Amino acid sequence: RKEVEQDPGPFNVPEGATVAFNCTYSNSASQSFFWYRQDCRKEPKLLMSVYSSGNEDGRFTAQLNRASQYISLLIRDSKLSDSATYLCVVNPNTGKLIFGQGTTLQVKP
Amino acid sequence: GAGVSQSPSNKVTEKGKDVELRCDPISGHTALYWYRQSLGQGLEFLIYFQGNSAPDKSGLPSDRFSAERTGGSVSTLTIQRTQQEDSAVYLCATGGRDTQYFGPGTRLTVL
Numbered sequence: 018r019k020e021v022e023q024d025p026g027p028f029n030v031p032e033g034a035t036v037a038f039n040c041t042y043s044n045s046a047s048q049s050f051f052w053y054r055q056d057c058r059k060e061p062k063l064l065m066s067v068y069s070s071g072n073e074d075g076r077f078t079a080q081l082n083r084a085s086q087y088i089s090l091l092i093r094d095s096k097l098s099d100s101a102t103y104l105c106v107v108n109p110n111t112g113k114l115i116f117g118q119g120t121t122l123q124v125k126p
Numbered sequence: 127g128a129g130v131s132q133s134p135s136n137k138v139t140e141k142g143k144d145v146e147l148r149c150d151p152i153s154g155h156t157a158l159y160w161y162r163q164s165l166g167q168g169l170e171f172l173i174y175f176q177g178n179s180a181p182d183k184s185g186l187p188s189d190r191f192s193a194e195r196t197g198g199s200v201s202t203l204t205i206q207r208t209q210q211e212d213s214a215v216y217l218c219a220t221g222g223r224d225t226q227y228f229g230p231g232t233r234l235t236v237l
Contacts, residue, residue, distance in 0.1 A: 051225075060217055060228035061169070104169070112176060113159065114226060118168035 018043055021117040023105050029123045034095045038120045040105030041087045050081055052090050053104040055119065061104055064090075095124045128152070130229035132218050138235045142207055147232045149201045149218030157221055160193055160203050162214040163231075169217070175201065208236045 023040045030036050042050075050067040065072065067079040067088050078091040088105055105117035131150045139145050151158050160172040171185040175195040186192070190208075195201040205212055213236045219226040 060230055062228070063225055112157075112182065113171060113174045116161075116169040116171075 019118075020044060020109070020115045021105055021107050023117040023120045025118055025120060027121040027123050029125060030095055031125055032095055032097060034124075035091065035093045036095055036122060037089055037091045038103055038105075038122075039087055039089050040117055040120075041085075042105075042107045042109075042115075043086070044107070044109040044115075045083075045086060047107045047109045049108040050088050051106040051108075051114075052077075052079060052088075053106055053116070055102045055104060057101075061116075064103070092122075095122075097124050097126060100124045130218055130220050130227055132216075132229035132232050134232060135230065136233045136235075138237065139208055140237050141210060144204065144206045145208055145234065147203045147205075147216050147234070149203070149220075149229060151199060151201070151218070151220035152227060153199075155220035155222070155227075156198065157226075158195055158201050159219045159226060160201070161217045161219065163217060164214045172203070172216075205234075208234075210236050212236050 021042050028036055052064040053061040054064045055061040065074050065079055067081045069081050071080045076093045080089045100123050102119040102121045104119045107115045130152055133148045156177045158175040161169045163169050173193045174182040190206045193203045215231040215233050217231045218229045221227050
């Protein structure tokens, strides 16, 4: 079993749609969680951290469920510019971050 | 500069040659990571440096791969006797425990 698992997609949605991605992790001792975004042929960049209480940044909402060991990212009112690969990232307290394979989102006009 | 820089941005080499990739981290960042990403694939962890501690080399795919970090700053990743399956984008990242800042990567093509 992979340490961090994501549905690779692609998720094809129309502009304005709401889309949600989930991610599961295997190490219950993991302490911190993140979503990174990677545009085509570019490097990954931090999108947002994920807090136990859930957190929101504009159209983006991240949730953590420690009991079920999954993390979610919700994007409301999708824009064309949201098209990218979204990487779920977990810090299992081993000194390095563990990256999921990524979920590809394509927003269509 | 303000961000992580890597050089060269592109490298084309012949099978069997050695290559050296360079990473200049953000000043003051003690942690430095190397990853590689093949086309359409996720990030594959290679090696991790943290301060003066022994590096975590657990992700290096073979003994043809090695990396150094001199003076806690610049890092070089060396691939000896390159093979076609080494073709990928090699990404360097620096940062703290929770946040990593990536460089633009070096796209390596082995012919």
